């Protein structure tokens with residue numbers, strides 16, 4: 001067992017850190033205030049390979065592993081949670097569905113443009129009445145044998161990146177009588193007739209990320225755009241979410257570490273009672289607790305990434321990492337605001353944004369309650 005990053009991973013981490021400090025940090029506050037993601041930044045994220053880290057060079061990806069992807073997620077999220085989720089939804093949700101279940105032809109047609117930088121992807125599973133119970137989707141995809149097309153009708157909510165993406169991975173029922181076994185996955189193009197994207201949904205945090213409702217009205221999708229077999233949609237979605245949870249755990253670690261770094265700098269400067277507040281033992285102990293929790297969350301995240309990279313089943317490890325890291329991010333960001341007093345509460349300081357951004361890590365890609373269902377299920381707690 002080796003708890004150290006390899007030389008290659010250290011170099012990658014350094015590279016992602018530089019990108020985050022030079023390109024993400026200067027834009028983060030303004031993007032949060034305006035609630036708009038900077039499209040020039042998105043282009044740079046594609047250009048520097050941040051949108052295709054764990055994908056094969058054969059398709060235009062970086063050819064890195066999931067640990068490398070987790071490092072990128074941490075570094076970018078340290079500066080901005082919205083940048084983190086923009087990378088994550090594209091990489092571990094949209095691209096992975098095509099990578100895992102697409103045919104060679106589909107990979108060339110739909111995966112390659114998403115990782116060579118010409119297109120960006122999103123993932124539409126959640127509906128107004130189907131959140132934690134994703135199997136409750138009501139969007140339908142009726143097959144038209146005459147044209148060899150599916151006709152998609154329905155609506156998705158909270159589709160991250162959908163305000164600007166080209167490629168939509170959409171889950172719809174090809175058989176309404178079969179519940180989750182009747183769900184199929186499709187690659188839909190933004191330009192297809194009948195696709196309508198709403199305005200950005202106003203949110204508490206990750207405000208720069210794009211997050212909209214998407215409606216599909218008689219959208220005709222050629223059958224060759226179906227991923228996997230009919231009825232495989234639920235499996236495709238769950239597999240993508242397993243990987244996605246490692247990214248969200250890394251996002252949570254990044255938000256928390258970023259808040260610690262800000263608080264550390266502040267407590268050394270801020271003087272009260274004639275001394276820097278870093279001289280008070282309560283401050284020192286608080287930071288010691290915060291860093292210990294973040295280190296533990298990072299180790300769980302790296303473990304999950306390594307188990308995935310080893311080709312083993314990693315559902316439980318990914319859920320554990322997300323459950324723990326998201327809780328830690330919320331505790332640590334709250335403590336960072338506390339350490340910085342009234343200034344920490346002001347929008348001028350990034351810890352306020354980190355606290356707002358941290359909350360969502362306990363909700364999306366499966367709530368903390370759903371993570372406990374996955375973990376206890378893997379532990380067979382309820383088995384005879």
Ligand SMILES: Cc1cc2nc3c(=O)[nH]c(=O)nc-3n(C[C@H](O)[C@H](O)[C@H](O)COP(=O)(O)OP(=O)(O)OC[C@H]3O[C@@H](n4cnc5c(N)ncnc54)[C@H](O)[C@@H]3O)c2cc1C
Nearest residue numbers: 123124125126131132133158159160363364365366367369
């Ligand atoms: C900012 C944002 C971005 C998102 N991005 C995407 C995206 O890109 N693509 C996508 O498809 N979805 C996305 N989502 C949807 C997200 O994954 C869901 O919001 C999440 O899965 C929870 O579903 P829900 O909001 O409907 O809550 P509900 O499922 O209604 O849950 C409400 C509460 O009930 C609890 N609960 C539900 N069932 C149980 C149970 N069996 N036992 C115990 N407690 C339970 C939940 O844990 C939660 O606390 C996003 C959401 C947000 C807010």
